[in-house]
Amino acid sequence: MATYTKGYKKQNSQLMLLKITLGVIGAVAILLLAAFIYDKSTDWKDYSSYDHLETYDQVLSQNQEDYVVYFYSTNTTSQDIKEDVLKVLNDLRKEDMTYLVEYSTETFKQRPVEDDETAYTRQSLLDDLDIDSITAPMIVVVANGELEEVILGTVNINKFLISIENDTYAPFNE
Incomplete structure (x- = not known):
């Protein structure tokens, strides 16, 4: 050069x-x-990144003492609050306290049972939760191994999320 x-x-x-x-x-x-x-x-923004429950009997029978089960569907209401819910539940997921249920008749079913077993049906779950129907979005809270509450509606779910985010949800702080 x-x-x-x-x-x-x-x-x-x-x-x-x-x-x-x-x-x-x-x-x-x-x-x-x-x-x-x-x-x-940003994997927390996708429902598939979370553990899902598939049968009615799993909702109230997890090994943890404290956990949250979030019921969602493809409806507009569930999609409107999806990011807010998953943002808060992601923190609980790190402590193995979060389960999701994609609520539809195809994905959430009764567990097959043997002839000598009693089936835990959809009605059994409704009775245990003390509700008339399963809706989405909905949150089931289990604290100290017992059903604490069922949270319905976006306003109530948002209040719950704020209390979880601020560590002011009393049943998880006892």
């Missing part, structure tokens, strides 16, 4: 093309890394 009187080297077109190519590859690698980090940090 030729050297000019001021000491700058003349660059040929191949060297310039190599530098541009390396710059583009570096920029793409940085963008891919940023996308990967973003994806990993």
Whole structure:
């Protein structure tokens, strides 16, 4: 390469093309890394990232003393509060206190039983929860191994989420 009187080297077109190519590859690698980090940090925004219950008998029979079961569906109300709910439940998930139920007749069913077993039916769950029907969104709270409350409606669910977020939900702080 030729050297000019001021000491700058003349660059040929191949060297310039190599530098541009390396710059583009570096920029793409940085963008891919940023996308990967973003994806990993936002897995809480997807229902599939949480443990799901599939049978009626599982709702009140988990091994933990304290846990929350969130019932959701594809309806507009569930979708409207999805991000708020999952944001708070994500913190509980770290303590294995969160379960989700996709409420539909295809995904939430009665567990098959042997002939000598008594089936835990949908009506059994309704009776145990002391409600007339399962709706979505809905939250079932179990504290100290016992049913604490069933929370219906977005206003009540939002109040519950705020109390969980602020660590002021009394049954979990006893």
